[in-house]
Amino acid sequence: MATAVLAVQGAFAEHEAKLAELGETCVELRQAADLTQPFDRLVLPGGESTTQGKLLDELGMLEPLRERIAGGMPVLATCAGLILLASRLDAHDDKGTPRLGTMDVLVRRNAYGRQLGSFHTELELAGAGIVPATFIRAPFVMETGAGVQTLATCDGNVVAVRQGNQLGLAFHPELDDSPRIHELFLSL
Numbered sequence: 001m002a003t004a005v006l007a008v009q010g011a012f013a014e015h016e017a018k019l020a021e022l023g024e025t026c027v028e029l030r031q032a033a034d035l036t037q038p039f040d041r042l043v044l045p046g047g048e049s050t051t052q053g054k055l056l057d058e059l060g061m062l063e064p065l066r067e068r069i070a071g072g073m074p075v076l077a078t079c080a081g082l083i084l085l086a087s088r089l090d091a092h093d094d095k096g097t098p099r100l101g102t103m104d105v106l107v108r109r110n111a112y113g114r115q116l117g118s119f120h121t122e123l124e125l126a127g128a129g130i131v132p133a134t135f136i137r138a139p140f141v142m143e144t145g146a147g148v149q150t151l152a153t154c155d156g157n158v159v160a161v162r163q164g165n166q167l168g169l170a171f172h173p174e175l176d177d178s179p180r181i182h183e184l185f186l187s188l
């Protein structure tokens, strides 16, 4: 089948290129009508989570996507995507902006500070080995619920998590050379 990439805002083209390299067909989700295309996976790219959440809500895509994720569809969420998946945001971040909220984690937006929040490193991610990791005004995970597995930490902060079919990363695997994380996603 195909992977649907949310394409209302942010770094969606880079995910599509990465998935194409692995032989995966992608469809873009720009409006509710796009949800009728056949797809069995979902990518939520980085970008600006407040803009993405508002657009998903206005376009009537929030509830249908929430249902499909809750129904077990594999999802790869990076950076702003992780914020969209989070069931809880740190109090000073939570302006009530619409989110999917399907993952039992507490996330802090711009957790490294707005200016110093961009850096490149390597980290060990369970199931993928050592991977390059580019952080851009990144969030991190402050609390994980019972069903959530920590896949990677960076300087003691949780930056990659999995809850069943949902994979959430604070960084941008679509911007680096390694295919490992997209391979992991396609294996879910």
Ligand code: GLN
Binding pocket: 045, 046, 047, 048, 049, 050, 078, 079, 080, 081, 083, 109, 110, 136, 137, 138, 139
């Ligand atoms: N800081 C952004 C937000 O809060 C996320 C940044 C990113 O996706 N690279 O939505």
